[in-house]
Amino acid sequence: EADIYQTPRYLVIGTGKKITLECSQTMGHDKMYWYQQDPGMELHLIHYSYGVNSTEKGDLSSESTVSRIRTEHFPLTLESARPSHTSQYLCASSESPASDYTEAFFGQGTRLTVV
């Protein structure tokens, strides 16, 4: 069973609110990712991190920000939520490819609705 957790699972919030989506993993993985996914659709990488104090923007332009102060924690923040942010957000983690065990584990996702 994957040891990566996302909270909350579901969130309905008003336009203009600041929100933080939490993601934590207990596997000591260096790499962590945030993906945005509309139901039944492709995954879009919005942020990733190779380790503490390392963050990069992904392929999909996003108004969100991330931080990586601790290895196990990779929160995503929206300073001012808009209806266009309504989506599912998936967090994942993996070790570097040099390891024999390179599987990426996914959290259960946060389904965000901005009204």
Place this chain on the structure above:
Amino acid sequence: AQTVTQSQPEMSVQEAETVTLSCTYDTSENNYYLFWYKQPPSRQMILVIRQEAYKQQNATENRFSVNFQKAAKSFSLKISDSQLGDTAMYFCAFLTSGYALNFGKGTSLLVTP
């Protein structure tokens, strides 16, 4: 940049039959990993099977196997004896050092009775 292409947006197969999902990728790297992930409706993404590029032998996990053609940059997934529980979105993914995990657009597989 790496790209992953899944050319079949939707597929359907009858229970107990075999189905093959295709995936091609583009990279200049020599060392990388390929994955097939399964995302059942409203459920967590899970790994189905993994292939290391340096291994010539095709990976197999029970009813799931891959056909890895490195020269052709092809990585198809074969599901044998399909079961209703195999109904899901299937994503092909690519990983190499220095880059993030990169996914294809997915194939929606429906297994019918």
